[in-house]
Amino acid sequence: MFALAQFSAASAVAVAGDASITNIPTFANAVSVDVDWAVTGMAAGTKNVLIWSRIQNAVPVAYSNCTLIATIIGTSDASGTFTYTLPATVNGDVVEFIVTVDDDVCGGGTEYIPVAGDDPMGDTTVDTFGPVFWKFNPPTKAVTAFDATPVACNTFEMWALGTDRWLLPSTIGYSGIGDWKPSVTGSFAVPAPIGPAEDLFSWPFALPATASGAWTFSVYPEDMAGNQSGGGPYYFRNAYGIQAGETDDCTDFPDVGGHEYELYVRYLATLGLVSGFADGTFGPDNTLTRAEAATLIEISNGYDETTLPAAPTAACTFTDVAATDWFAGWVWQACADGYMNGIGGGLFDPNNLLTRGQIVTILNNVADASPLFYGGFIGTGSVVAVAWGSPAPYPLRTAAWTDVSIGAYYATPVVQAYGWGVAEGTSATTFSPDQPVTRGEFASMLYRALSRIG
Template sequence: MSKKIFTLLLLAVFMLAQFSIASAVAVAGDASITALPDFSSGANVDLDWAATGMAAGTKNILVWGRLNAAVPVAYDWNDCQLIATIIGTSDASGTFTYDYTTTVNLAALSSGDIVEFTLSVDDQTCATADVPAIDSVMGSNYVDDDGMDGDYFNPPSLNIADFDSTPVSCNTFEMWAVVSDKTTVPAGDAYSGFDSWNPSTTGTFAPAPIGADAALFSWVFTFPSTASGAWILGFNPTDAAGNEWSLSTFRDGAAPVNVVGADELEDCADFSDTAGHAYEVYIRYLADLGLISGFADGTFGPDNNLTRAEASTLFEIANGYDTTTLPTSAPAGCDFTDVSASDWFAGWVWQACADGFMNGVGGGLFDPNNLLTRGQVVTIFNNIYEMGGGTGDYLDFANGNALSQDWTDWENPYLREAAWTDVSVGAYYAIPVLRAYGIGVAEGTSATTFSPDQAATRGEFAKMLYRAISQQ
């Protein structure tokens, strides 16, 4: 072989090698993930991206995903997706929806999985592009593929034939609901948390704005005097990963049952000292139902403390009793030395004791004139649950109230949880406090305190009773 021919062959080999090396190396450019949600559903996730300093010509921005593992596995082109094709510019940015369902290794994610992402800039598409280094991770995302659980409640009523269509008692009321994103999540798995109630209304008048932004939805509404026609409230809660709770609606029956009625436009019972009070809506609505009453001077005393005798009366009125049906002497086990037949509260105390709702304080005493604490109130509600409900009216579990199935349905974990600093594990009211707060019947006095030994006010009791006998 001549020297000239050998030289030409070497030159050709060199040029082919150079071309091969150049085509296998990703083109110049730096791409990064600028925003990535902490959680996503098992379907997809939106990520924000940016690329700078890209070489001239045509470039592809590629996103690569893989499951997080104790020992990282290599990225797979089957899990690569094309974000954008860039022509003739050095900088670009945007938002891309990475679709898990179209990948090979990420198509069947489950809650608790962690997906890792990285980006690359290449003149090739996914199938022939350079695979990123195994240690390249620009961001990660937890998968929360579980929906939420919870329940919603209508104002108290004895009409349960078709409760979602039952009229309200008077023109001002509360409809409420409570949900949780963690009731179906296995222990140790991450979950995204509540996001929005997504409320909607249908009516022949402009409804009041709904601004619930927490896991307990409370919507207080007053029908205007001009209200007419169908009225429906609906909401479709979502968690932060985009999972939905099933659509829930109030008064969703067909006309005429969802049409605003004349009785619903009547003002609720009123008192001279409740206007603008935090518990006004509960006090007035329950008074309209005849479950609570005020004083002879026209006041209700929402900030007055509640006595044990008064509480026995209010519980048994909700249970369907009146002065003509109460016992006239102490039933077995309820003969308290500080309760005489001549006392106005005697029959109420005896009935509450006989039903197992309220017990004595020891030493043969009921202590009727002592104040009832917040811990005692929720304990009485818990006693009613443990007894299987009352014998009639609003405490009868056949009415499907919040005290029935829901009181413990979500107990482990509860729909709402709080780290109370003043509720010890061994206290008699510990479980009742957790249950009452968990389902939404009771609130704390702060983010960390329940104040179980604090005397309950008449207004506080009205709210707890309203919520406890609200209908599913």
């Protein structure tokens, strides 16, 4: 397990006999820890530099007795590094150290009890396991193995989400993801690792037109204590040859070049899941309506105009949705599947703008729906939008939102969408659930929600 570091030793903490701990890592990896020490102002004669250790158990908080772990004989000022092999029983604990000169203040039956503001013990927290993570391939209806699934066009995102705090209580800390260790066999620039702590790794690619042969993309996450996920490397694509169409350009629009959501818009457009306007533009910064959202969700669910209902069920009859409206069948189907509901009073409010809180609620409804209502890209086995409805994992990452009230209809959907990497906040502390979602944001969320889990 892991425990939050309580590193109380500064760059040099003076202790009895002019001894000090000059450096100690914030986290250790359950094997050993290097304790840097120094002694100055040594008096004449042989002196013993003593290094003591004790364990502060993570849960419950309790101290073990101090143990003498090293005796170093010296006659003058000295410094060095002592490598302490951690006990096998240490598991998410804080291991504390103190250095003394000819002083058994921490031993000999006299337990050292620090007073507030005067604790010379340096400590490190033991992080015993590597990160837990999931990796995701682009949306697809292919039935091939995850790591042998072709992409729809040359520009796509492989991504992963990990945590170094899996299923641990808030009293237990973590060292955080330090390096995803991405590897690729082709002529691609490997992106910088993202970290620390629980985080999302985005790996955008643009296959060159000359790409051929077998290609491999993988990650092998390591936390900042040096623990790696067991069994790696883990493959997005494993020695799988370039397929026809994979080096073709994705569908393009004149107004998405260089936009932060360009990759998602172009990829989904290639799949036929989003489309532009009559003038050829996409409008990534434009808003969209609730009716448009119903349409896009049900297109992803495998519906087209020939398979939509011609009339609503009693529960999905809305006074502001007429059979002659272009969106009627889409609204009725989204309602029948349980993906979208009315706003009350017999209204659907089809022409009102879709908010960020509403879109993550729709995706949460998809996760909670019956498999009988899954088709198209949503029904392709293991996709994010379906998987997050399972009891675990929930969630992989967390945030303290200041604008998401407990009990709000979108509270759980926001936690889920962010926790699964589908949606980002508008800042580190705000989600802006009542802000209209843009078409570009919608595309990015839909891409991630339809990504296939490996």
